[in-house]
Amino acid sequence: MRLLIAGWQGQVARALVELALGRKDVTALSVGRPALDLFAPSSVKSSLVGDRPDIMINTAAYTAVDQAEQEPETVFQLNATGAAAFATAAAKRDIPIIHLSTDYVFDGTKGSAYTEEDAPSPQTVYGKSKLQSEIEVAEANPRHIILRTAWVHSPYGRNFVSSMLERARTQEVVDVVDDQTGSPTYALDLAQTILDIAAKVSAQGASAPWGLYHAANAGASSWRGFAEKIFEVSNAHGGPTAGVRPITTAEYPTSAPRLANAELDCSKLSAAFGLELPAWQKGVEKCVRRVLAEDIE
16 A cells, blocks of 8 residues: 655654555655645645555644634635645546544534534634635545544654653643543544544445544543643653643633543444544553653663
8 A cells, every 4th residue: 555645744644654665565755845835735746756646645734723813814725725725636536535633623612522413613714724625635535544633742843742741851830721521633643544544445445434533543632631640641651750730721722722621432433444543541551661762761
């Protein structure tokens, strides 16, 4: 199975490539700017010269949620227009597409986990652009799998796990928001699920259950609970740890509003593909252990 992945620096793209390297049945080519630039849709065509991929995966996105509020045109150009161009190029070659979206398409006011049937109501530029990307990708390519995910973390780059561990090296107590709930998702667990979906839809062809799904590690936590789990695992393995002081969203103002509830119900994914991501705590444990091990190396 040959995969073409848009976006090579992101957490999920890097996880996909890493997992593919360990498999003989998967070849993954991750392409980013300038070779494949979703700001320049014409570059999508040139990236498809050569071997035809079996699946095209779009992980590229403008994800700086607060900064997005200041440059909406740029955000929509990449997240919506660029995504549509990628999906269109795939459709013209009869190639299925897997497209990543986000919990930010919701307003966060629901009292339980969000399902795919819940009406979107994004409150941020980023969320609005990703909802538009869902609409345009679905219209451009009928053979699509759109995956909404949330609170992604990984051993790569800067994310909530690396930020907490960094702060614990210099602070005895860290302030962490406790009135927002979500589904912490380990990028390598998500990437494994994407590879499994890709294999299934490649095998099933036209009869595959195309559509919109939620894909996140099982369960939910507040940011405070997420941080406490990070420090628990780190402490158990000789890494930095700190106490956690719960604060409210009001005490941590941001340019873009955050969701009070970002938990995703993934039962539709399970029913359609027989796939379930592990509990979020297991993802955090794997992530922290790896970050600590690579720090030692």
